[in-house]
Amino acid sequence: MRIVSHRLGRQHRPVVERVTRIADEAGRLAARHARSSLGRVELAVTTTKGIPDLICAAHERIFGTSDWDAWHEQGVAGCTTIRPGGSLVVINAEANRGCLDEADMTVIHELVHAAQVNRRGMWELVARGLAHNYGIEPMSDREVWAANLRRDRDEREAAAAERLHRQLAKAVA
Structure with a gap:
């Protein structure tokens, strides 16, 4: 799993650090829950405004087009889509800032979607x-x-898998 950050400031560092720390274990839990491997996943941490940038770039590589307005959602904690050869999981650092439990649940939820895509x-x-x-x-x-x-x-x-956040927190503690 490749982890990238996009359009982030220092105030988002705790979310990036948390996502980096839990990504592998969250991936294992999500894959087991979905009964499917994750495949090739790129996990990106960004801001609300960065979400359409990442999704549209992935879709333009597949379809030659995209719609920025369709992907501009306020307050979304995370989303998952396809990218060439795999899936793209995007975590919104602004929506997950200040609450590690929420960030853990979001990462697990979105990684289940990546396993579903696979x-x-x-x-x-x-x-x-x-x-x-x-x-x-x-x-x-x-x-x-x-x-x-x-x-x-x-x-x-994916929503049912969010309950695994306590198990995740214990595993990475």
Whole structure:
């Protein structure tokens, strides 16, 4: 797992240090919970304004286009998307500043999404959904419905993994 920081100041250093410290163990817990390996993950720590930069750069390398406005969300603690050959996990240092438990839960949650993306055929399904959203390749209503059901199921699975943050804290203490 490669860890990078983007657009951060000194005030974000504790979050970067925490994410760096827990990343490997959080990855093991997330992969075990999701029953899938993580695959090639790039874990980035950034600010709210840096999130669209990272996501759009990854999507432009895949699709040749992106939509900055679609990814500009205020207050999101983290997000996961695809990148060439793997997944990109983005942790918002501003949203996770001051509460290590929240940061731990966010990292585990997002790494579960990375493990989900690494399941057989999932990277391609996510890419197909994004291509639809970008207007590159339309999906049928039935395909959109199935994709939304899958996303909801995956979100519940990742949310359930957040309870592992106590086990993570003990393991890295």
